[in-house]
Amino acid sequence: MIELIFKGTKRYYGWMTALLAVVGVGLICYLWQLNFGLGITGMSRDVSWGFYIAQFTFLVGVAASAVMLVMPYYLHNYKAFGRITILGEFLAVASVTMCILFIFVDLGQPMRVMNVILHPTPTSVLFWDMIVLNGYLFLNIIIGWKVLASERNGVAPPRWLKPLIYLSIPWAVSIHTVTAFLYCGLPGRGFWLTAILAPRFLASAFAAGPSFLILLCLLVRKLTNFDPGREQIRTLSKIVTYAIIMNVFFLICEVFVAFYSNIPEHKAHLQYLFAGLHGHGALVPWMWASMILMGIAIILLLIPTTRNDEGILAVACVLVFIGTWIDKGMGMISGGFVPNPLHEVTEYMPTLPEILIALGVWALGLLVLTALFKMATAVKEETYA
């Protein structure tokens, strides 16, 4: 099946080459980072996690969203999704690959990464994150490959695949819960120390992932002979609608708790994000932009006429994706670190090399995604023809 990746149109080769170029630029910047140290990024003693970990956190959510296709189809017999579960699984593979790469480029001593395996530490949530992420990656590669290969050969998938598929459902929830547990168990970080962090992560994941999947489906319909299906996209759009509403609702809950209780330590992080603190407010326009984008998206998604219009739906999905990316990607990390445990403010903005390395990882993920989607749509074109 892998030979399907290497045959395509000129546009396909052009896209892959462009992505490779971006990967190349990112790689050169990464070599610079390896040589100089993480000092080429905008991170600081106070804001010790930044853009890389923000991308990782966001993409774990996108990866987990594959369960939104798998669960209705395998658990609740929603036949329509059978057409496109492979797309969700392959999106998960590309996303988890990017997650692992983002963690890797964030390490100060990446050549020592095997220490996590040589010295296993079950009390560390990071240890469990490594296990669940890699497990989910293998699960989706095996499941996706086997289901696609079986479909191509016109046979039912082997029976041993079913338990793995069922396993992938709670496993998807677990990858994002464990990632949330990285943050919400830290006693010194009030912004993250909330029970609602894991639910909020899952809500924004099920908004961001399926909305990206809708965009990919629309693209697949345009660029290939495989049509993911109108009903499938409609159901996905309903999932996005409720998920983004839940995400914004959870945020409103957080705002209420902080500001009605009026406890300064609880308010401080949200004040920094939405109004600025001690004269520092670099993130304020970003956070409000995120709120406006998510608000407009909710309106467009709630009204059936606009939700069912695939052109407007595409716009809404872009708004959801960008809105959740800002909220979870930038807002959550900076919000946790600012103000620092001594209530001092050090702001964070990514530097150019940092952004280029991040773009390089995204490009590599898109490369994997395009290749896998090429393979999947080619098989679908064959079988549905």
Added chain:
Amino acid sequence: MPQLRFRIPILLGLPHRQPEGDEVMERSRRGFLKLAGLGAVGLSAKPVFSAVGLGGSPSPKILKSDKALTANHWAMVIDTRRFKSEEDFEPITAVCHKIHNVPKLQNKRHELKWIWTVPYENAFPGKENRYLNERIAELPFLVLCNHCENPPCVRACPTKATFRRASDGIVLMDFHRCIGCRFCMAACPFGARSFNFRDPRPFLTETNPAFPTRTKGVVEKCNFCAERLAEGKIPACVEVSDGAIAFGDLEDPDSEVRVLLNEHYTIRRKQSLGTEPSVYYIV
């Protein structure tokens, strides 16, 4: 070597045939995999044996010096009344950074500091007071790693590169094992940890050869001068403080720290979080 199912008939003197067609490839692919598997087991034998202690030669033993200062739980009591202004603290912060090869970096984002001073409202956020008395309001407070009994940083570390030494309660760092993930920095409720965002060595004006320098990409923090304690010396900051900082065994009722804790009301930073810091402040 032909597969067993072809050899057994030969050995038993039964009618037999040679492998043909796909069976040939099958045989050599399988055979290769078997050989590769055996080879991997063979190559891993030595490291596995060494790891479980079945290696050949004995590993070197590390013994404690007779001079070493020991305690069940090292703790510190800082008498803030003994300090008047910023200058009183300079020798303290300077000596720690000097003997531990902690350079002064110009870029504040990358700064490395094991012990430093901050105003009251930063040392004790949550204990703010609009009508704070003047002495406290203008006094700098020493902050450093609290060597907690229940350290969140140790829980967070995925490689046990930072660990709490069971013998005396000091939270230490293994600079060689640290992968630079900075999870411990996120976990510390006191902002006590620094990260080497770049190679610190070029910025060292003088190097103490008795203590290792670090490389870029690892986390570091106060180690309660474990290397000095091992030689029978008290921590450098305590020595230079001229009695303002007391250091002793929290579990010894006759130690200086316990006597002070008995005589004076003391506060700790963020004690409500339950990390049980071992650094006390007489205010």
